[in-house]
Amino acid sequence: MSEVKKIATRESYGNALVEIGKEHEDLVVLDADLAAATKTNIFQKAFPKRHIDCGIAECDMMGIAAGLSLTGKVPFASSFAMFAAGRAFEQVRNSIGYPKLNVKIGATHAGISVGEDGATHQCNEDIALMRSIPGMVIINPSDDIEARAAVKAAYEYKGPVYMRFGRLAVPVINDNSDYKFEWGKGVTLKEGNDITIIATGLEVSYAIEAAKLLEADGINARVINIHTIKPIDEDIIVKAAKETKKIFTVEEHSIIGGLGSAVCDVVCEKAPTSVYKIGVRDRFGESGPALELIHKYKLDAEGIYEQIKANL
Protein backbone atom coordinates (compact mmCIF):
# COMPACT_ATOMS: atom_id res chain seq x y z
CA MET A 1 0.00 0.00 0.00
CA SER A 2 1.44 3.33 -1.01
CA GLU A 3 1.85 5.97 1.65
CA VAL A 4 -0.89 8.60 1.83
CA LYS A 5 0.22 12.03 0.67
CA LYS A 6 -0.02 14.66 3.40
CA ILE A 7 -0.11 18.44 2.96
CA ALA A 8 -1.05 21.18 5.41
CA THR A 9 -3.94 23.28 4.14
CA ARG A 10 -1.99 26.47 4.96
CA GLU A 11 0.45 25.30 2.27
CA SER A 12 -2.48 24.83 -0.11
CA TYR A 13 -3.55 28.41 0.68
CA GLY A 14 -0.15 29.85 -0.25
CA ASN A 15 0.02 27.79 -3.44
CA ALA A 16 -3.52 28.66 -4.49
CA LEU A 17 -2.87 32.38 -4.02
CA VAL A 18 0.01 32.13 -6.51
CA GLU A 19 -2.11 30.17 -9.01
CA ILE A 20 -4.97 32.67 -8.86
CA GLY A 21 -2.63 35.64 -8.62
CA LYS A 22 -1.06 34.71 -11.95
CA GLU A 23 -4.40 35.21 -13.68
CA HIS A 24 -5.79 38.07 -11.65
CA GLU A 25 -3.84 41.28 -11.15
CA ASP A 26 -6.35 42.59 -8.62
CA LEU A 27 -5.57 39.86 -6.09
CA VAL A 28 -3.44 41.24 -3.24
CA VAL A 29 -2.29 39.48 -0.09
CA LEU A 30 -1.89 40.94 3.37
CA ASP A 31 -0.09 39.43 6.30
CA ALA A 32 0.81 40.49 9.83
CA ASP A 33 4.39 39.29 10.28
CA LEU A 34 3.51 35.62 9.84
CA ALA A 35 4.15 35.19 6.10
CA ALA A 36 6.42 32.19 6.66
CA ALA A 37 3.84 30.47 8.88
CA THR A 38 0.67 31.33 6.94
CA LYS A 39 2.56 30.45 3.75
CA THR A 40 1.73 33.73 2.08
CA ASN A 41 5.50 33.97 1.62
CA ILE A 42 4.99 31.70 -1.40
CA PHE A 43 2.89 34.49 -2.93
CA GLN A 44 5.31 37.12 -1.65
CA LYS A 45 8.14 35.44 -3.57
CA ALA A 46 6.11 35.33 -6.78
CA PHE A 47 4.48 38.78 -6.50
CA PRO A 48 6.44 40.91 -4.02
CA LYS A 49 4.63 44.13 -4.98
CA ARG A 50 1.22 42.63 -4.27
CA HIS A 51 2.15 41.27 -0.86
CA ILE A 52 1.60 43.72 1.98
CA ASP A 53 3.15 43.01 5.34
CA CYS A 54 1.26 45.09 7.88
CA GLY A 55 3.53 44.22 10.77
CA ILE A 56 2.11 42.80 13.97
CA ALA A 57 -1.15 44.73 13.74
CA GLU A 58 -4.03 42.46 12.77
CA CYS A 59 -6.79 44.98 13.52
CA ASP A 60 -5.12 47.52 11.24
CA MET A 61 -4.60 44.81 8.61
CA MET A 62 -8.35 44.11 8.46
CA GLY A 63 -9.07 47.82 7.98
CA ILE A 64 -6.41 48.14 5.29
CA ALA A 65 -7.94 45.12 3.54
CA ALA A 66 -11.33 46.85 3.68
CA GLY A 67 -9.82 49.99 2.10
CA LEU A 68 -8.17 47.94 -0.64
CA SER A 69 -11.44 46.18 -1.44
CA LEU A 70 -13.25 49.54 -1.70
CA THR A 71 -10.80 50.64 -4.37
CA GLY A 72 -10.96 47.65 -6.68
CA LYS A 73 -8.55 45.12 -5.21
CA VAL A 74 -9.42 41.63 -3.96
CA PRO A 75 -7.50 41.39 -0.68
CA PHE A 76 -6.69 38.13 1.11
CA ALA A 77 -5.88 39.09 4.71
CA SER A 78 -3.90 36.38 6.46
CA SER A 79 -3.01 35.53 10.02
CA PHE A 80 -3.53 32.81 12.59
CA ALA A 81 -7.19 32.07 13.35
CA MET A 82 -6.64 33.33 16.88
CA PHE A 83 -5.76 36.81 15.65
CA ALA A 84 -7.82 36.99 12.44
CA ALA A 85 -11.10 35.93 14.07
CA GLY A 86 -10.24 36.58 17.69
CA ARG A 87 -8.22 39.74 18.11
CA ALA A 88 -9.65 41.43 15.03
CA PHE A 89 -13.23 40.23 15.54
CA GLU A 90 -14.73 43.65 15.79
CA GLN A 91 -12.79 44.99 12.80
CA VAL A 92 -14.00 42.01 10.77
CA ARG A 93 -17.56 42.63 11.95
CA ASN A 94 -17.73 46.40 11.54
CA SER A 95 -15.23 47.21 8.79
CA ILE A 96 -15.77 44.11 6.60
CA GLY A 97 -18.99 42.31 7.52
CA TYR A 98 -21.31 45.28 8.04
CA PRO A 99 -20.45 46.98 4.72
CA LYS A 100 -20.29 43.47 3.12
CA LEU A 101 -16.90 44.14 1.56
CA ASN A 102 -15.13 41.80 -0.82
CA VAL A 103 -12.42 40.80 1.65
CA LYS A 104 -11.15 37.24 2.04
CA ILE A 105 -9.72 36.18 5.36
CA GLY A 106 -7.19 33.36 5.28
CA ALA A 107 -6.94 32.05 8.84
CA THR A 108 -4.27 29.43 9.42
CA HIS A 109 -3.21 27.55 12.58
CA ALA A 110 -6.78 26.86 13.62
CA GLY A 111 -7.56 24.40 16.39
CA ILE A 112 -5.44 22.35 18.77
CA SER A 113 -3.33 20.95 15.92
CA VAL A 114 -1.21 24.09 16.26
CA GLY A 115 0.57 21.81 18.74
CA GLU A 116 3.45 22.89 20.93
CA ASP A 117 2.70 26.64 20.95
CA GLY A 118 -0.20 25.83 23.25
CA ALA A 119 -3.51 27.35 24.25
CA THR A 120 -2.82 31.02 23.50
CA HIS A 121 -2.37 30.17 19.82
CA GLN A 122 -4.89 27.34 19.47
CA CYS A 123 -8.12 28.94 18.32
CA ASN A 124 -11.12 26.70 18.96
CA GLU A 125 -13.62 29.53 18.83
CA ASP A 126 -13.17 31.11 15.39
CA ILE A 127 -16.05 29.34 13.64
CA ALA A 128 -18.38 30.41 16.45
CA LEU A 129 -17.24 34.02 16.16
CA MET A 130 -17.42 34.17 12.38
CA ARG A 131 -20.81 32.40 12.22
CA SER A 132 -22.28 35.20 14.29
CA ILE A 133 -21.49 37.85 11.67
CA PRO A 134 -24.39 38.34 9.22
CA GLY A 135 -23.44 37.40 5.66
CA MET A 136 -20.04 35.91 6.49
CA VAL A 137 -19.20 32.82 4.44
CA ILE A 138 -17.11 30.22 6.29
CA ILE A 139 -15.11 27.50 4.56
CA ASN A 140 -13.18 24.82 6.41
CA PRO A 141 -11.57 22.53 3.82
CA SER A 142 -10.63 18.93 4.56
CA ASP A 143 -7.46 18.58 2.49
CA ASP A 144 -5.15 20.13 -0.06
CA ILE A 145 -7.43 19.59 -3.06
CA GLU A 146 -10.44 21.08 -1.32
CA ALA A 147 -8.44 23.95 0.16
CA ARG A 148 -7.10 25.07 -3.20
CA ALA A 149 -10.55 24.81 -4.77
CA ALA A 150 -12.00 26.80 -1.86
CA VAL A 151 -9.52 29.64 -2.30
CA LYS A 152 -10.43 29.86 -5.97
CA ALA A 153 -14.16 29.84 -5.16
CA ALA A 154 -13.58 32.54 -2.53
CA TYR A 155 -11.84 34.72 -5.10
CA GLU A 156 -14.74 34.36 -7.50
CA TYR A 157 -17.41 35.09 -4.88
CA LYS A 158 -18.21 38.76 -4.22
CA GLY A 159 -18.35 39.34 -0.49
CA PRO A 160 -16.59 38.47 2.75
CA VAL A 161 -15.26 34.93 3.20
CA TYR A 162 -13.51 33.35 6.17
CA MET A 163 -11.27 30.41 5.24
CA ARG A 164 -9.96 28.11 7.97
CA PHE A 165 -6.66 26.32 7.42
CA GLY A 166 -4.43 24.12 9.56
CA ARG A 167 -0.77 23.96 10.45
CA LEU A 168 -0.58 20.16 10.48
CA ALA A 169 0.01 18.16 7.31
CA VAL A 170 -3.18 16.18 6.66
CA PRO A 171 -3.95 13.29 4.28
CA VAL A 172 -5.11 14.14 0.77
CA ILE A 173 -8.54 12.47 0.59
CA ASN A 174 -10.16 14.17 -2.41
CA ASP A 175 -7.65 13.14 -5.03
CA ASN A 176 -10.11 11.69 -7.54
CA SER A 177 -10.92 12.82 -11.05
CA ASP A 178 -14.59 13.60 -10.36
CA TYR A 179 -13.88 15.91 -7.39
CA LYS A 180 -15.71 19.19 -7.75
CA PHE A 181 -15.93 21.95 -5.13
CA GLU A 182 -19.51 23.10 -4.85
CA TRP A 183 -20.06 26.25 -2.82
CA GLY A 184 -22.37 25.58 0.13
CA LYS A 185 -22.79 21.88 -0.66
CA GLY A 186 -21.99 19.05 1.72
CA VAL A 187 -20.37 15.92 0.31
CA THR A 188 -21.50 12.39 1.15
CA LEU A 189 -18.26 10.43 1.30
CA LYS A 190 -19.80 7.15 2.45
CA GLU A 191 -23.39 5.99 2.38
CA GLY A 192 -24.90 4.48 5.50
CA ASN A 193 -28.26 4.16 7.21
CA ASP A 194 -27.61 3.59 10.92
CA ILE A 195 -26.02 6.84 11.98
CA THR A 196 -24.51 9.89 10.28
CA ILE A 197 -21.12 11.40 11.01
CA ILE A 198 -20.86 14.99 9.84
CA ALA A 199 -17.28 16.23 9.92
CA THR A 200 -15.34 19.29 8.82
CA GLY A 201 -11.73 20.22 8.14
CA LEU A 202 -9.01 17.82 9.20
CA GLU A 203 -11.58 15.74 11.09
CA VAL A 204 -13.05 14.48 7.81
CA SER A 205 -10.28 11.94 7.22
CA TYR A 206 -10.51 10.75 10.84
CA ALA A 207 -14.28 10.40 10.46
CA ILE A 208 -13.82 8.14 7.43
CA GLU A 209 -11.46 5.94 9.46
CA ALA A 210 -13.86 5.91 12.43
CA ALA A 211 -16.67 4.78 10.12
CA LYS A 212 -14.51 1.81 9.10
CA LEU A 213 -14.04 0.84 12.76
CA LEU A 214 -17.82 1.09 13.29
CA GLU A 215 -18.42 -1.04 10.19
CA ALA A 216 -16.48 -3.87 11.85
CA ASP A 217 -18.99 -3.67 14.72
CA GLY A 218 -21.88 -3.83 12.29
CA ILE A 219 -22.74 -0.13 12.47
CA ASN A 220 -23.28 1.38 9.07
CA ALA A 221 -22.35 5.05 9.31
CA ARG A 222 -22.99 7.68 6.67
CA VAL A 223 -20.09 10.15 6.43
CA ILE A 224 -20.66 13.72 5.28
CA ASN A 225 -18.00 16.37 4.73
CA ILE A 226 -19.21 19.92 5.39
CA HIS A 227 -16.60 22.27 3.93
CA THR A 228 -18.91 25.29 3.80
CA ILE A 229 -20.07 25.86 7.36
CA LYS A 230 -21.95 28.99 6.41
CA PRO A 231 -24.17 28.99 4.46
CA ILE A 232 -24.61 25.35 5.49
CA ASP A 233 -26.13 22.65 3.30
CA GLU A 234 -29.46 22.19 5.05
CA ASP A 235 -30.77 19.59 2.60
CA ILE A 236 -28.02 17.06 3.18
CA ILE A 237 -28.40 17.45 6.97
CA VAL A 238 -32.19 17.13 6.97
CA LYS A 239 -31.94 14.06 4.74
CA ALA A 240 -29.44 12.46 7.13
CA ALA A 241 -31.63 13.35 10.11
CA LYS A 242 -34.60 11.61 8.50
CA GLU A 243 -32.80 8.57 7.13
CA THR A 244 -30.46 7.69 10.00
CA LYS A 245 -31.05 7.38 13.74
CA LYS A 246 -28.54 9.80 15.18
CA ILE A 247 -26.09 12.48 14.03
CA PHE A 248 -22.54 12.83 15.33
CA THR A 249 -20.69 16.01 14.41
CA VAL A 250 -16.89 16.10 14.46
CA GLU A 251 -14.77 19.22 14.46
CA GLU A 252 -11.43 20.47 15.70
CA HIS A 253 -13.22 23.38 17.37
CA SER A 254 -15.24 24.05 20.47
CA ILE A 255 -18.54 22.20 20.59
CA ILE A 256 -20.00 25.63 21.39
CA GLY A 257 -20.87 27.56 18.25
CA GLY A 258 -19.09 25.50 15.60
CA LEU A 259 -20.18 22.86 13.10
CA GLY A 260 -22.09 20.93 15.77
CA SER A 261 -24.10 23.98 16.71
CA ALA A 262 -24.73 24.81 13.05
CA VAL A 263 -26.04 21.28 12.45
CA CYS A 264 -28.21 21.49 15.59
CA ASP A 265 -29.68 24.78 14.36
CA VAL A 266 -30.82 23.00 11.20
CA VAL A 267 -32.20 19.81 12.76
CA CYS A 268 -33.93 21.61 15.65
CA GLU A 269 -36.00 23.57 13.18
CA LYS A 270 -36.45 21.15 10.31
CA ALA A 271 -36.04 17.54 11.51
CA PRO A 272 -35.61 17.14 15.26
CA THR A 273 -33.01 14.43 15.80
CA SER A 274 -30.56 13.57 18.53
CA VAL A 275 -27.14 15.09 17.83
CA TYR A 276 -23.93 14.34 19.72
CA LYS A 277 -21.17 16.90 19.26
CA ILE A 278 -17.59 15.65 19.13
CA GLY A 279 -15.05 18.43 19.47
CA VAL A 280 -13.18 20.47 22.05
CA ARG A 281 -15.44 20.27 25.07
CA ASP A 282 -15.50 23.79 26.54
CA ARG A 283 -11.86 23.93 27.50
CA PHE A 284 -8.60 25.50 26.37
CA GLY A 285 -5.94 23.54 24.55
CA GLU A 286 -2.37 22.92 25.71
CA SER A 287 1.16 22.30 24.45
CA GLY A 288 2.15 19.01 22.86
CA PRO A 289 2.79 17.47 19.45
CA ALA A 290 -0.31 17.94 17.28
CA LEU A 291 -1.02 14.25 16.76
CA GLU A 292 -0.70 13.54 20.50
CA LEU A 293 -3.13 16.33 21.29
CA ILE A 294 -5.61 15.14 18.67
CA HIS A 295 -5.42 11.70 20.33
CA LYS A 296 -5.69 13.12 23.85
CA TYR A 297 -8.76 15.18 22.93
CA LYS A 298 -10.34 12.06 21.36
CA LEU A 299 -10.43 13.67 17.94
CA ASP A 300 -8.59 10.90 16.05
CA ALA A 301 -10.37 7.90 14.49
CA GLU A 302 -10.10 5.88 17.68
CA GLY A 303 -11.41 8.74 19.83
CA ILE A 304 -14.31 9.42 17.49
CA TYR A 305 -15.14 5.68 17.41
CA GLU A 306 -15.09 5.51 21.21
CA GLN A 307 -17.28 8.57 21.63
CA ILE A 308 -19.80 7.32 19.09
CA LYS A 309 -19.96 3.88 20.73
CA ALA A 310 -20.47 5.51 24.13
CA ASN A 311 -23.27 7.78 22.92
CA LEU A 312 -25.25 5.68 20.46
Add this chain to the structure above:
Amino acid sequence: MDKMNLQKTANEIRKHIVSSLHAAKCGHPGGSLSAADIITYLYYNEMNVDPANPDKMDRDRFVLSKGHVAPALYSALALKGFFPEEELLKLRKTGAMLQGHPDMKHTPGVDMSAGSLGQGVSVAVGMALSAKMSNEDYRVYTLLGDGEIQEGQVWEAAMFAGHRKLDNLVVIVDNNGLQIDGDIDNVCSPYPIADKFKAFNFHVITIDGHDFDAIDAAFNEARETKGMPTAIIAKTVKGKGVSFMENQASWHGAAPNDEQYEVAMADLEKVGEALCQK
Protein backbone atom coordinates in the same frame (compact mmCIF):
# COMPACT_ATOMS: atom_id res chain seq x y z
CA MET B 1 -15.74 78.78 -3.05
CA ASP B 2 -14.43 81.91 -1.35
CA LYS B 3 -14.04 82.33 2.37
CA MET B 4 -17.35 84.18 2.83
CA ASN B 5 -19.32 81.50 1.01
CA LEU B 6 -17.53 78.75 2.92
CA GLN B 7 -18.55 80.43 6.18
CA LYS B 8 -22.13 80.77 5.01
CA THR B 9 -22.24 77.16 3.84
CA ALA B 10 -20.76 75.94 7.12
CA ASN B 11 -23.42 77.90 8.97
CA GLU B 12 -26.14 76.26 6.86
CA ILE B 13 -24.59 72.88 7.63
CA ARG B 14 -24.67 73.72 11.35
CA LYS B 15 -28.37 74.57 11.07
CA HIS B 16 -29.02 71.23 9.42
CA ILE B 17 -27.04 69.47 12.15
CA VAL B 18 -29.16 71.09 14.85
CA SER B 19 -32.43 70.48 12.98
CA SER B 20 -31.69 66.85 12.23
CA LEU B 21 -30.62 66.08 15.80
CA HIS B 22 -33.64 67.91 17.18
CA ALA B 23 -35.86 65.80 14.92
CA ALA B 24 -34.03 62.62 15.88
CA LYS B 25 -34.23 63.48 19.60
CA CYS B 26 -30.77 61.94 20.06
CA GLY B 27 -27.31 62.00 18.52
CA HIS B 28 -24.06 63.90 18.77
CA PRO B 29 -24.18 67.69 18.28
CA GLY B 30 -20.92 68.74 19.99
CA GLY B 31 -18.47 67.04 17.64
CA SER B 32 -20.68 67.57 14.60
CA LEU B 33 -20.54 71.32 15.17
CA SER B 34 -16.80 71.34 15.87
CA ALA B 35 -16.11 69.43 12.63
CA ALA B 36 -18.51 71.42 10.44
CA ASP B 37 -15.94 73.83 9.00
CA ILE B 38 -13.44 71.10 8.11
CA ILE B 39 -16.15 69.01 6.46
CA THR B 40 -17.48 72.04 4.58
CA TYR B 41 -14.02 72.78 3.21
CA LEU B 42 -13.45 69.15 2.20
CA TYR B 43 -16.69 68.87 0.23
CA TYR B 44 -16.73 72.37 -1.29
CA ASN B 45 -13.08 73.20 -1.95
CA GLU B 46 -10.87 70.18 -1.59
CA MET B 47 -12.24 66.87 -2.78
CA ASN B 48 -12.94 65.69 -6.30
CA VAL B 49 -16.44 64.27 -5.85
CA ASP B 50 -19.54 64.28 -8.04
CA PRO B 51 -23.05 64.08 -6.53
CA ALA B 52 -24.34 62.81 -9.88
CA ASN B 53 -21.79 59.99 -9.87
CA PRO B 54 -20.98 59.25 -6.23
CA ASP B 55 -19.16 55.99 -6.99
CA LYS B 56 -16.86 57.22 -9.76
CA MET B 57 -13.58 55.36 -9.36
CA ASP B 58 -11.22 58.34 -9.61
CA ARG B 59 -12.96 60.33 -6.86
CA ASP B 60 -11.18 61.44 -3.72
CA ARG B 61 -12.29 59.44 -0.68
CA PHE B 62 -13.40 60.56 2.75
CA VAL B 63 -13.69 58.23 5.73
CA LEU B 64 -15.44 59.69 8.75
CA SER B 65 -13.58 57.68 11.35
CA LYS B 66 -15.33 59.62 14.14
CA GLY B 67 -18.58 58.33 12.70
CA HIS B 68 -20.79 59.68 15.49
CA VAL B 69 -20.58 63.12 13.88
CA ALA B 70 -22.46 61.73 10.89
CA PRO B 71 -24.96 64.64 10.97
CA ALA B 72 -22.15 66.97 9.81
CA LEU B 73 -21.30 64.66 6.91
CA TYR B 74 -24.95 64.05 6.03
CA SER B 75 -25.69 67.79 5.99
CA ALA B 76 -22.76 68.46 3.66
CA LEU B 77 -23.77 65.60 1.36
CA ALA B 78 -27.40 66.77 1.26
CA LEU B 79 -26.43 70.38 0.53
CA LYS B 80 -24.12 69.16 -2.23
CA GLY B 81 -27.02 67.23 -3.76
CA PHE B 82 -26.04 63.62 -3.05
CA PHE B 83 -29.56 63.04 -1.70
CA PRO B 84 -32.63 65.18 -0.85
CA GLU B 85 -32.40 67.46 2.19
CA GLU B 86 -35.67 65.98 3.54
CA GLU B 87 -33.73 62.86 4.48
CA LEU B 88 -31.94 64.88 7.18
CA LEU B 89 -35.10 65.10 9.24
CA LYS B 90 -35.49 61.31 9.17
CA LEU B 91 -32.05 60.79 10.74
CA ARG B 92 -31.91 57.78 13.09
CA LYS B 93 -35.55 56.82 12.42
CA THR B 94 -36.51 53.22 11.72
CA GLY B 95 -36.07 52.47 8.04
CA ALA B 96 -34.34 55.79 7.31
CA MET B 97 -31.48 56.12 4.86
CA LEU B 98 -29.46 58.06 7.42
CA GLN B 99 -28.28 55.71 10.15
CA GLY B 100 -26.89 56.87 13.49
CA HIS B 101 -23.41 56.22 12.15
CA PRO B 102 -22.44 56.32 8.44
CA ASP B 103 -23.65 53.37 6.37
CA MET B 104 -22.12 53.21 2.89
CA LYS B 105 -24.67 50.62 1.78
CA HIS B 106 -27.57 53.02 2.05
CA THR B 107 -26.26 56.58 1.77
CA PRO B 108 -24.96 57.96 -1.55
CA GLY B 109 -21.63 59.72 -1.06
CA VAL B 110 -20.62 57.81 2.05
CA ASP B 111 -17.36 56.08 1.14
CA MET B 112 -17.16 53.79 4.17
CA SER B 113 -19.36 52.61 7.00
CA ALA B 114 -17.68 53.73 10.20
CA GLY B 115 -18.23 54.76 13.74
CA SER B 116 -16.58 52.13 15.87
CA LEU B 117 -13.70 54.38 16.84
CA GLY B 118 -10.23 53.76 15.51
CA GLN B 119 -11.31 51.67 12.54
CA GLY B 120 -11.94 54.23 9.82
CA VAL B 121 -8.37 55.43 9.74
CA SER B 122 -7.11 51.95 8.80
CA VAL B 123 -9.60 51.81 5.95
CA ALA B 124 -8.43 55.22 4.72
CA VAL B 125 -4.85 53.93 4.86
CA GLY B 126 -5.90 50.91 2.77
CA MET B 127 -7.50 53.20 0.18
CA ALA B 128 -4.37 55.37 0.01
CA LEU B 129 -2.14 52.31 -0.31
CA SER B 130 -4.38 51.00 -3.09
CA ALA B 131 -3.93 54.22 -5.09
CA LYS B 132 -0.15 53.94 -4.71
CA MET B 133 -0.15 50.29 -5.79
CA SER B 134 -2.02 51.00 -9.01
CA ASN B 135 -0.63 54.48 -9.71
CA GLU B 136 -3.92 56.30 -9.33
CA ASP B 137 -3.91 59.90 -8.21
CA TYR B 138 -7.00 60.22 -6.04
CA ARG B 139 -6.43 61.45 -2.49
CA VAL B 140 -7.82 60.09 0.76
CA TYR B 141 -9.02 62.06 3.79
CA THR B 142 -10.06 60.82 7.19
CA LEU B 143 -11.38 62.72 10.20
CA LEU B 144 -10.61 61.51 13.71
CA GLY B 145 -11.70 62.71 17.11
CA ASP B 146 -9.08 63.69 19.66
CA GLY B 147 -10.63 61.21 22.08
CA GLU B 148 -10.66 58.61 19.30
CA ILE B 149 -6.87 58.66 19.09
CA GLN B 150 -6.81 56.91 22.46
CA GLU B 151 -7.65 53.80 20.42
CA GLY B 152 -4.48 51.80 19.74
CA GLN B 153 -5.55 50.96 16.20
CA VAL B 154 -5.09 54.62 15.22
CA TRP B 155 -1.38 54.26 15.91
CA GLU B 156 -1.12 50.92 14.12
CA ALA B 157 -2.57 52.71 11.09
CA ALA B 158 -0.34 55.76 11.57
CA MET B 159 2.77 53.57 11.80
CA PHE B 160 1.86 51.83 8.54
CA ALA B 161 1.00 55.09 6.73
CA GLY B 162 4.27 56.68 7.80
CA HIS B 163 6.24 53.57 6.91
CA ARG B 164 4.66 53.40 3.45
CA LYS B 165 5.12 57.17 2.90
CA LEU B 166 1.46 57.60 1.90
CA ASP B 167 1.56 61.24 0.82
CA ASN B 168 -1.90 60.89 -0.72
CA LEU B 169 -3.37 60.54 2.76
CA VAL B 170 -4.50 63.36 5.05
CA VAL B 171 -5.49 62.55 8.62
CA ILE B 172 -7.40 65.34 10.34
CA VAL B 173 -7.80 65.38 14.11
CA ASP B 174 -10.79 67.37 15.36
CA ASN B 175 -9.09 68.61 18.51
CA ASN B 176 -12.05 70.00 20.48
CA GLY B 177 -10.52 68.85 23.75
CA LEU B 178 -13.57 67.03 25.09
CA GLN B 179 -14.80 63.48 25.18
CA ILE B 180 -17.83 61.84 26.79
CA ASP B 181 -16.28 61.58 30.24
CA GLY B 182 -14.78 65.09 30.24
CA ASP B 183 -11.57 66.87 29.21
CA ILE B 184 -9.38 64.60 27.12
CA ASP B 185 -6.35 65.56 29.20
CA ASN B 186 -8.16 64.53 32.39
CA VAL B 187 -9.60 61.27 31.06
CA CYS B 188 -6.42 59.92 29.41
CA SER B 189 -4.34 62.59 27.75
CA PRO B 190 -3.41 62.04 24.10
CA TYR B 191 -1.18 65.12 24.19
CA PRO B 192 1.19 66.04 22.65
CA ILE B 193 -0.80 65.08 19.56
CA ALA B 194 1.39 66.84 16.98
CA ASP B 195 4.57 65.29 18.36
CA LYS B 196 3.01 61.84 18.30
CA PHE B 197 2.16 62.08 14.60
CA LYS B 198 5.62 63.54 13.89
CA ALA B 199 7.15 60.53 15.62
CA PHE B 200 5.09 58.29 13.33
CA ASN B 201 6.68 60.01 10.30
CA PHE B 202 3.82 62.37 9.42
CA HIS B 203 4.08 65.95 8.22
CA VAL B 204 2.09 67.76 10.88
CA ILE B 205 0.22 71.06 10.59
CA THR B 206 -1.61 72.58 13.57
CA ILE B 207 -4.36 75.09 12.76
CA ASP B 208 -7.44 76.85 14.05
CA GLY B 209 -10.07 74.48 12.69
CA HIS B 210 -12.63 77.27 12.31
CA ASP B 211 -10.41 79.62 10.26
CA PHE B 212 -10.96 78.96 6.56
CA ASP B 213 -7.74 80.73 5.56
CA ALA B 214 -5.81 78.40 7.84
CA ILE B 215 -7.78 75.37 6.67
CA ASP B 216 -7.12 76.30 3.03
CA ALA B 217 -3.41 76.79 3.65
CA ALA B 218 -3.15 73.48 5.51
CA PHE B 219 -4.80 71.39 2.78
CA ASN B 220 -2.63 73.09 0.14
CA GLU B 221 0.45 72.35 2.20
CA ALA B 222 -0.67 68.73 2.55
CA ARG B 223 -1.07 68.46 -1.24
CA GLU B 224 2.45 69.76 -1.74
CA THR B 225 3.95 67.46 0.87
CA LYS B 226 5.68 64.51 -0.77
CA GLY B 227 7.06 61.33 0.73
CA MET B 228 5.00 61.37 3.92
CA PRO B 229 1.38 61.51 4.99
CA THR B 230 0.02 64.71 6.52
CA ALA B 231 -1.77 65.10 9.84
CA ILE B 232 -3.75 68.30 10.34
CA ILE B 233 -4.41 68.96 14.01
CA ALA B 234 -7.44 71.23 13.94
CA LYS B 235 -8.00 73.13 17.18
CA THR B 236 -11.75 73.44 17.44
CA VAL B 237 -14.55 74.31 19.82
CA LYS B 238 -16.95 71.52 20.70
CA GLY B 239 -20.50 72.72 20.00
CA LYS B 240 -19.17 75.62 17.89
CA GLY B 241 -21.83 78.18 16.95
CA VAL B 242 -24.43 77.24 19.54
CA SER B 243 -23.91 79.37 22.67
CA PHE B 244 -24.98 76.89 25.32
CA MET B 245 -23.25 73.92 23.70
CA GLU B 246 -19.80 75.44 23.25
CA ASN B 247 -17.07 73.70 25.26
CA GLN B 248 -19.56 71.52 27.14
CA ALA B 249 -18.77 67.80 27.26
CA SER B 250 -22.40 67.17 28.17
CA TRP B 251 -23.37 68.14 24.61
CA HIS B 252 -21.29 65.31 23.19
CA GLY B 253 -24.27 63.02 22.86
CA ALA B 254 -27.53 64.79 23.66
CA ALA B 255 -30.11 66.35 21.34
CA PRO B 256 -31.65 69.78 21.94
CA ASN B 257 -35.25 69.84 23.17
CA ASP B 258 -37.78 72.22 21.55
CA GLU B 259 -36.75 75.21 23.64
CA GLN B 260 -33.03 74.58 23.20
CA TYR B 261 -33.62 74.07 19.49
CA GLU B 262 -35.10 77.57 19.20
CA VAL B 263 -32.13 79.12 21.01
CA ALA B 264 -29.64 77.15 18.93
CA MET B 265 -31.28 78.14 15.64
CA ALA B 266 -31.46 81.78 16.75
CA ASP B 267 -27.73 81.67 17.53
CA LEU B 268 -26.98 80.33 14.08
CA GLU B 269 -29.36 82.79 12.39
CA LYS B 270 -27.41 85.59 14.05
CA VAL B 271 -24.16 84.19 12.68
CA GLY B 272 -25.75 84.00 9.24
CA GLU B 273 -27.06 87.56 9.39
CA ALA B 274 -23.69 88.87 10.51
CA LEU B 275 -22.05 87.13 7.55
CA CYS B 276 -24.57 88.69 5.14
CA GLN B 277 -23.82 92.16 6.44
CA LYS B 278 -20.09 91.80 5.85
